[in-house]
Amino acid sequence: MGMGINAIIQMKNMPAVIFAVVLGTGIGLLIHFGRWIDRGAVLMERPISKFFPHKNNTLSDTEFISALVTVIVLFCAGGTGIYGTLDASMTGNNTILISKSILDFFTAAIFACNLGPVVSTIAIPQFIIFYIIFLLAKLIFPLTNPTMLADFKACGGLLMLATGFRIAKIREFPIADMIPAMILVMPLSWLWTTMIMPLL
Structure with missing residues (x-):
């Protein structure tokens, strides 16, 4: 939640970020x-369970699969x-990934x-998924500007804050359904800055 707040304060265009979160979540749902x-x-x-079959007597097969999917x-x-x-x-800023890796290490130990x-x-699948996202983002970066990146960070910060609320069991936000907001925020930020702001 602290990482999320730190990212949110970098916001440049609040209406664009809010619209991206609302519209992106709506599309996700x-x-x-x-x-x-x-x-x-x-x-x-399925393939993971084949290499490491369920041996825990305290969990049924259904509970084991459900926990593993989670x-x-x-x-x-x-x-x-x-x-x-x-x-x-x-941006070349690895702070969020390093912080996530620390959190994941202890979370993985608890689940293990x-x-x-x-x-x-x-x-293994985590590395593959994140590496593909990393490479795709390299293609997007030349089309961005500092304002778009700041609004992108703010949008990600809102998702991190929502994740914190969910983990703390304060509010069950649909985090997975909110992910499309990350795709929409930069185009909306550009649209707000170049087309809407000059009219205001």
Whole structure:
């Protein structure tokens, strides 16, 4: 939540960022983006479970698979990881990714107590997903400007803040469904700065 607040204060165009979050979340809910991420996690769970079969007597097979899917979504599709990867690629600032890796290390240790060594294998799909995002962001960066990047960081900060509320069980925000906002925020920031602001 602290990382999120730190990113939000860099915002340049509040209306554009708010519109991106509202519109992006609406699109995510409309196309059930969160469910697609859950389905992807289920597909990843199958080969992982083959290498590390379920041996924990305290969890049923259903509970084990459910917990493993939760871990895959948390590590591979969380707003913090995606935002951190994009930020690192576009600005060279690795602070968010390093902070996430510290948090993930201890979170993985906690989950490993119940699920066993299978948790360590999630690092492979996580690396592949984040590396693809990193490379794609390199293509986007030449089209951006400092204002667009600041609004992008602020949007990511809002997602991180929402993630913090969810983890603390204060409010269940649909984090996965909010991810499309990260795609919309920079075009909306550019539109606000170049077309709407001159009219005001």
